[in-house]
Amino acid sequence: MRIGLDIGGTKTDAVAVDGSDKILGRIRRATGHGDEAVVTDVVDSVRELQEEAGFDFSDVRSVGVGIPGLVDSTKGHVLHAVNLGVESLDLAARAGARLGVPVAVENDVKAAALGAAALRGSDARSSMAYLNLGTGVAAGIVVDGRIWRGAHSTAGEVGHISVDPAGRLCTCGQRGCIETLCGGGALARAWGHPGAFPVRDIFDAAEGGDPEALVLRGDLVRGAAAAVRVLILSTDVQTVVIGGGITALGTRLGDGIRTALMTDADGSPFLRSLRLDERIELLPSGSPAAALGAALVGVHAPEQEIAIHG
Template identity: 80%
Template sequence: MRIGLDIGGTKTDAVAITVDDEIIGRIRRTTGHGDDEIVADVVEGVRELQADAEFDLAEVRSVGVGIPGLVDAASGRVLHAVNLGVESLELARLARAELGIPVALENDVNAAALGAAALRGADVGTSMAYLNLGTGVAAGIVTEDGLWRGARGTAGEVGHISVDPAGRVCTCGQRGCIETLCGGGALARAWGRRGSLPVRDIFDAADGGDTEAMLLRADLARGAAAAVRVLILSADVETVVIGGGLTALGDRLGDGIRRALIADAAGSPFLRSLHLDERIELLPSGSPAAALGAALVGALVPEEEIVIHG
């Protein structure tokens, strides 16, 4: 079997899958902070999953890890995962030393893209983009040949495409990036009111007629629609699957994005011909796509690197 872990800023989601990609165990645990804690998240996450699902660790062929930040998949090193307190960490080597199992790394959004593609099945198109709407905004692109990373690994970084040069300043230093419109962190800062779920609060206040909330809700739909448009027009993917924390809003999110896509296409026969509003899907909230994708990343470990252990 294979194990996949999706390490998030606050929670780590872990799954165990069979050779047929069937999930036979799943746990969630709090994510630590700093090099030692992140290594422990992988090692202890595997052991907790083993205890919970009651399988033999000797059956595990590989461990895959999806993690935010810059990832050097070839060397198994994590670089600049600021939210996790990591600047440079040889995570694959250190975790393998503890577990005795090959460990592979991938950027979390790319891993989630692989997982989303697997959940959709092979008979629903050969190309797709996974658009992550969470604290930030990014995408992973999957073709019939697998992940498409681009020349320097930045394929899918739609969050930092500027669509409004006079817009809000982005954390990347530009103005009016897509992320400033539909990233959960940017929306929370623009809202500026305390709450455990600021984006949900924005939607609730907008439903109640709050003018500022209505504008921010419209920004979210406009920004996500722009991301969908960029992904389809640049990579010509058949479908954009939307995931991430904001999908907890369900149809409130999806319907708004579809309306924005339809409105954008109203004056453009070209855009209307692409039927962009029909080419998006929302993952169910709580989907295991990211952890499943991490397990699939682990499955790409060359056979010569896999040794039987026990």
């Protein structure tokens, strides 16, 4: 039995996975704030899953954790997980000591990329990027069933590629980053109206003809299309799977991105030849990709992590 946890700023999604990668149990619980609360979340999530799925704790082989921030996956150390109130945390060591089983830690988007590859049944020779459109924008890349990290573990940080030097100021200090166009946080700030899901409000208002909303909706789909282009042109992955909270918009988002990709390719025979609009997929809203990917990370050493087994 392997346990995978996706620790987000407000909730933790956890799954129990058997030896054939079948999810036997799943829970969601509120996420705590601060070092001790995050460690306790890991421990309590495992215990709750044990009750939910009815397995013996002695059957647990490993626990994998996907978490935002800068993650040293070799040491299981987390830096700058700001939304969780974590500045520097030896999560693997502290949680492992309390659970008595090996704990592995990975960046949440990289874990989600591995889980998305497993869910879509990618074969071991395929290549895929997972584009996360949430509060921020980032991607994880899976090549030959393994996470591709790059020289400094920043492979996939497309959110901070500037596509408009005169655009909005990004939290990273640059202007016109992709994240300023299609990140949920940046869009909510630009919209400026209260709401539980500002991006949905923007789409609804745009469909009603609101001029400001039309601009912001256009920014979102153009920014997401730019991220897809960057990922495919720089890595030539076969598919870009789009996930994250904004995918709750469903076909409104997918159709908009495809239209933007086709529009951008109108004047470029080169881009048309790449058929970018045919190489994207939307992950179903509520998918356990991140938690499943964490479970797969947990059972393998970093140099051996494989999305698909057998």
